[in-house]
Each structure stands twice: as C-alpha cells, then as structure tokens.
Amino acid sequence: xxxxxxxxxxxxxxxxxxxxxxxxxxxxxxxxxxxxxxxxxxxxxxxxxxxxxxxxxxxxxxxxxxxxxxxxxxxxxxxxxxxxxxxxxxxxxxxxxxxxxxxxxxxxxxxxxxxxxxxxxxxxxxxxxxxxxxxxxxxxxxxxxxxxxxxxxxxxxxxxxxxxxxxxxxxxxxxxxxxxxxxxxxxxxxxxxxxxxxxxxxxxxxxxxxxxxxxxxxxxxxxxxxxxxxxxxxxxxxxxxxxxxxxxxxxxxxxxxxxxxxxxxxxxxxxxxxxxxxxxxxxxxxxxxxxxxxxxxxxxxxxxxxxxxxxxxxxxxxxxxxxxxxxxxxxxxxxxxxxxxxxxxxxxxxxxxxxxxxxxxxxxxxxxxxxxxxxxxxxxxxxxxxxxxxxxxxxxxxxxxxxxxxxxxxxxxxxxxxxxxxxxxxxxxxxxxxxxxxxxxxxxxxxxxxxxxxxxxxxxxxxxxxxxxxxxxxxxxxxxxxxxxxxxxxxxxxxxxxxxxxxxxxxxxxxxxxxxxxxxxxxxxxxxxxxxxxxxxxxxxxxxxxxxxxxxxxxxxxxxxxxxxxxxxxxxxxxxxxxxxxxxxxxxxxxxxxxxxxxxxxxxxxxxxx
Numbered sequence: 200x201x202x203x204x205x206x207x208x209x210x211x212x213x214x215x216x217x218x219x220x221x222x223x224x225x226x227x228x229x230x231x232x233x234x235x236x237x238x239x240x241x242x243x244x245x246x247x248x249x250x251x252x253x254x255x256x257x258x259x260x261x262x263x264x265x266x267x268x269x270x271x272x273x274x275x276x277x278x279x280x281x282x283x284x285x286x287x288x289x290x291x292x293x294x295x296x297x298x299x300x301x302x303x304x305x306x307x308x309x310x311x312x313x314x315x316x317x318x319x320x321x322x323x324x325x326x327x328x329x330x331x332x333x334x335x336x337x338x339x340x341x342x343x344x345x346x347x348x349x350x351x352x353x354x355x356x357x358x359x360x361x362x363x364x365x366x367x368x369x370x371x372x373x374x375x376x377x378x379x380x381x382x383x384x385x386x387x388x389x390x391x392x393x394x395x396x397x398x399x400x401x402x403x404x405x406x407x408x409x410x411x412x413x414x415x416x417x418x419x420x421x422x423x424x425x426x427x428x429x430x431x432x433x434x435x436x437x438x439x440x441x442x443x444x445x446x447x448x449x450x451x452x453x454x455x456x457x458x459x460x461x462x463x464x465x466x467x468x469x470x471x472x473x474x475x476x477x478x479x480x481x482x483x484x485x486x487x488x489x490x491x492x493x494x495x496x497x498x499x500x501x502x503x504x505x506x507x508x509x510x511x512x513x514x515x516x517x518x519x520x521x522x523x524x525x526x527x528x529x530x531x532x533x534x535x536x537x538x539x540x541x542x543x544x545x546x547x548x549x550x551x552x553x554x555x556x557x558x559x560x561x562x563x564x565x566x567x568x569x570x571x572x573x574x575x576x577x578x579x580x581x582x583x584x585x586x587x588x589x590x591x592x593x594x595x596x597x598x599x600x601x602x603x604x605x606x607x608x609x610x611x612x613x614x615x616x617x618x619x620x621x622x623x624x625x626x627x628x629x630x631x632x633x634x635x636x637x638x639x640x641x642x643x644x645x646x647x648x649x650x651x652x653x654x655x656x657x658x659x660x661x662x663x664x665x666x667x668x669x670x671x672x673x674x675x676x677x678x679x680x681x682x683x684x685x686x687x688x689x690x691x692x693x694x695x696x697x698x699x700x701x702x703x704x705x706x707x708x709x710x711x712x713x714x715x716x717x718x719x720x721x722x723x724x725x726x727x728x729x730x731x732x733x734x735x736x737x738x739x740x741x742x743x744x745x746x747x748x749x750x751x752x753x754x755x756x757x758x759x760x761x762x763x764x765x766x767x768x769x770x771x772x773x774x775x776x777x778x779x780x781x782x783x784x785x786x787x788x789x790x791x792x793x794x795x796x797x798x799x800x801x802x803x804x805x806x807x808x809x
Contacts, residue, residue: 216681219280234295240290240305241287244290286798302343309336313326375390398417399423451478454504454629456722465498465669475490483507486511486512486514492774494776495518499535527761532757546766556755571685574682577682578685583655586635587698598625634657654676666699667700688705713726715734
C-alpha cells in the first residue's frame with residue numbers, strides 16, 4: 200500500500216510539472232489575452248515614456264552605438280518614444296475592452312517604439328519586450344473583435360481637423376511672439392514648419408536665444424499632445440448609441456405587459472422611449488437597456504414570461520460581449536436577481552427596498568398614522584381639494600396644463616430618471632396611467648391663483664398589472680403649503696378601490712435596511728458607522744429622507760438588487776447609473792433628429808419638500 204502511494208506521488212510531480220510547462224508554452228487562455236496584453240501595453244508605454252523623459256543611460260552596454268548613429272537621431276527618437284508611450288497608455292483601456300481599433304493602433308506603435316528605444320537608449324529590453332507583445336497581438340488578433348461606435352470615427356476626424364487647425368494657428372502666434380529672441384528673419388513657411396515639427400515634439404528650423412527655445416518647444420508640444428489626446432478619446436471612447444424603442448418594439452412590449460405586467464412593479468417603465476430592447480428567441484420575454492459610459496444598464500426585471508427570461512438574458516449578454524460593454528442590472532427583484540445570477544454567473548448586491556402599500560390594509564386610524572393624519576387634515580382645512588383620475592379621462596387642455604406645471608416645478612435643470620421613471624405624462628398610449636392633483640380652492644375675493652391656476656401639486660402613477668399602480672413622479676408648487684405629497688398619496692390610496700387598484704408601489708429607499716438596523720438599540724459599531732455615512736450622504740442624495748417619508752405610510756418592503764460582474768465594476772456601474780438617473784450630467788452635443796429624453800424625477804427618488 201505504501202509502495203502504491205509512493206508510486207502515485209512520484210508520478211504526480213512530473214505530471215503537474217508537465218502541465219505547468221505545457222501551459223507556459225501554450226500561453227494564457229485566449230479569453231484572458233486582452234487583459235494580459237493591456238497590462239503589458241501599460242508596461243511598454245511606461246518604458247517608452249521614461250525613454251522620452253529621462254536622459255539616456257550612459258552606462259548602457261550598447262552605448263558604443265551612439266558613436267555611429269547620427270547626432271540628430273537622439274531628439275527624434277526621444278520624441279517618438281514619448282509619443283508612442285503616451286499613446287500606448289491610452290490604448291491600454293481599449294485593448295482590455297477588445298477594441299479592434301486599439302489593436303490596430305498598438306500593432307503600428309509597438310515597432311515604432313522599439314526603434315525609438317534602440318536608437319535613443321540603445322536598450323535591448325526596450326526592443327525585445329515590444330516585439331514580444333507584438334507577436335502576442337498578431338497571434339491572438341481574433342480576440343480583439345469588439346464592435347466600434349460607427350459615430351466615433353467621424354467625431355475623431357472632426358476633432359483632429361478642428362483641433363489641428365486651432366493648434367496650428369495658435370502655434371504660429373507662439374513662434375512669432377518673440378521676435379527679439381528669434382535669429383534672423385524666417386519666412387512664413389519656416390515658421391509653419393517649426394510649428395508642425397513642434398506639435399510632434401521635434402525641433403524645427405528656427406533658432407531662439409536663451410530659454411525661449413525651451414518655452415516655445417514645450418508650448419508646441421503641449422498643443423500637439425492635447426490634439427492627440429482628445430482625438431484618441433473620441434476614437435476609443437465607449438459607445439453611446441442613440442437608443443430608442445420603435446413602434447413595433449413598443450407594441451410587443453405592451454403585449455407582454457398585458458399578459459405578465461402584474462409580476463413586477465417596474466415593468467411599465469420598460470416603455471421609456473430612450474431605451475433599447477432585446478427579445479428572447481421566442482419573443483415571450485425582453486430586456487430593456489441603455490448604454491452609458493460603456494455600461495449596458497438594464498432596469499428592473501425582464502419583461503414577459505419568467506420561463507422565457509433566460510433567452511432574453513442570453514441575448515442581452517451576447518450584445519454586451521459583442522460591443523465589450525459592462526453588463527449591469529439596476530433595481531431587479533429577488534426573483535430577477537436569482538435568474539440573472541444563475542444564467543450569467545454575475546453577482547447580486549442588495550441596493551435598497553421598495554415601499555409597497557396594500558390598499559386593503561391602509562388606514563389613517565391609529566397612533567402610528569397620527570402625524571400623517573394631522574398633516575392631511577391641516578392641508579384640507581387650508582383650502583385644498585384633490586382629484587384622482589385616469590389619464591384617458593382628462594381633457595387635452597388639462598393634460599397640457601399638468602405637463603407644463605410639472606416641468607415648471609422640476610427641482611433641477613436636468614431631467615432625472617431611468618429604471619424607475621416613464622419620462623412622459625399624458626401620452627395617448629398611456630391612458631391607464633393615474634394622475635392625482637391638488638387644487639387650491641379660490642378665496643371669496645377671487646384672488647390670484649398663480650401661473651398654473653388652482654393646480655398646486657401632481658402625482659403620476661403607471662400601471663402595475665390590472666390591479667396595481669407604481670409611482671412615477673411627484674411635483675408640487677414651491678409656494679404651496681408643505682404636505683402636498685402626503686395629501687396626494689393618502690388621497691390616491693383612498694381612491695384606489697374605485698379604480699380597481701389593490702396595491703400601490705411608492706418610493707424606492709436606498710440602503711433602507713442599513714438605516715433601519717443602524718438606529719436600533721444593540722447595533723454594532725460597523726453598522727452604526729455605515730448608517731452615519733449614509734446620513735451624511737443624505738445631504739445630497741436624500742437617502743434618509745426618502746426612507747423616513749416612505750415609512751410614514753406603513754408599507755411592506757420589497758428588496759431590490761443591483762447585478763454586476765465583478766466588484767471592480769461597481770464604481771463604474773455606479774457612475775453610469777448616476778448619469779442615467781440624471782444626478783451627473785456630462786456635456787455632450789445633442790444629436791440632430793433624436794428627440795431628447797423627457798425623463799422626470801426618479802419615481803422612486805422624488806424631491807421631497809418639508
């Protein structure tokens with residue numbers, strides 16, 4: 200028995216060693232090649248930048264080559280090494296995302312950088328490493344197949360032309376701004392040649408006295424670097440396709456919601472018209488999404504039959520892989536999170552809780568509802584009346600007045616909402632939506648009513664299956680008495696039975712469980728510290744105020760999750776989600792022919808007034 204164990208052990212070591220050797224010979228797995236090449240590209244880029252910035256090593260064993268190389272080759276090689284290094288650093292992100300353009304540019308830059316390293320620093324390692332990386336790139340070129348943005352090449356070309364022309368004119372002004380330091384009287388052609396050379400980091404034909412030469416050279420080099428950096432950014436930045444539902448897509452989604460819309464309170468928000476959609480092969484399920492900063496964001500659960508969700512999710516992931524987007528889901532339910540993680544291998548993290556009120560259980564009676572009850576009575580005594588109606592029951596003139604008032608009362612300059620907002624009011628296709636309005640009863644003397652007449656507050660709900668609604672937006676006149684939101688929510692809950700509504704989804708409270716547990720007796724120091732941080736952040740993001748506002752109506756809490764691929768993706772997903780929701784707005788030129796998103800405040804993150 201001992202002999203057999205010993206024999207197995209003796210054979211196991213060479214076996215493991217053989218697998219390691221074979222793995223080293225074969226190289227990394229094809230799917231991991233882009234990440235490895237991106238890291239190697241960063242290394243080579245740093246080496247090239249160092250070659251262009253720092254003086255050559257005089258102790259180099261190959262320094263003897265400097266005696267036979269032309270003396271003017273040094274500055275040219277230094278500029279080339281610096282340029283190649285910076286560009287490789289920029290291209291590393293595109294290589295990691297498997298972009299074909301990044302692959303092509305790197306294949307061109309690597310041999311140029313190797314030549315610059317050889318000519319300037321006479322470094323053997325500076326030649327071998329780039330050429331080895333070039334061999335890997337050529338061998339695994341099939342891994343770099345991510346689809347590019349068809350619009351980016353034109354924006355990159357336009358940027359190159361505009362920035363190049365501006366840099367040329369400004370550079371001409373720079374070289375002509377020191378006539379007393381300029382040797383001779385160079386012609387305009389010589390000045391233009393000096394600017395062109397300087398933009399590429401190379402000395403031109405003009406001669407300056409003193410330190411002016413360095414000043415002009417650094418200024419021109421900075422202009423050239425700025426032109427290159429902005430052009431590379433536009434060429435390699437993530438896609439921002441003009442997402443939009445077609446009429447056929449919207450019709451198919453409405454048919455799915457009619458049959459399966461009762462399952463998810465966020466299902467109707469899939470009808471936002473600034474989203475794209477992928478359907479399952481059977482057409483019985485769909486995933487709606489938007490691409491923001493290279494993140495493919497889906498909102499809520501897939502729409503349609505749960506049994507067909509895997510097919511829609513597979514199409515979603517295929518689309519993400521084809522474009523090298525980062526897949527993510529915001530606000531899915533527990534069932535949705537289980538399906539997403541099972542089908543894709545992604546992870547899920549609890550994001551917060553959705554407040555759902557069962558109409559049959561709601562009442563203003565009792566001590567827990569005393570504050571809400573007193574506030575509602577006070578507002579009613581102040582001379583306000585409320586109305587709750589379906590959108591189809593309102594006249595076009597009144598709908599237009601409500602839309603204009605909601606726009607005027609928006610708390611920010613930027614429209615907000617993505618995963619939990621419909622982005623429109625009063626559309627002819629949304630006749631089942633519910634609108635609750637508060638009106639100021641005119642005084643006996645008929646005093647002025649304001650720019651929107653007697654209308655003082657608006658709540659808009661979208662359908663949630665045949666017997667539910669989900670809160671979309673909350674708006675009120677800033678000059679109206681506080682408590683308008685509470686009044687309209689209570690009114691909508693009391694009027695719900697007349698409209699066949701049995702459940703109402705209210706606001707979404709981020710990190711609700713942490714806030715609730717952190718304020719209880721016996722909470723640990725970590726939980727208390729986490730709650731303290733959330734309270735601090737509530738100064739800007741209304742985290743605690745939304746939780747307390749929701750808790751007034753004694754709802755049941757339904758957890759919502761974010762689905763992500765890797766913890767390192769979470770900051771990027773969070774940044775993209777904040778852009779999608781409208782909390783962060785980056786300057787971007789408006790595309791002609793594309794109707795801007797008419798999103799409102801996030802329905803589950805309304806602006807609350809005291």
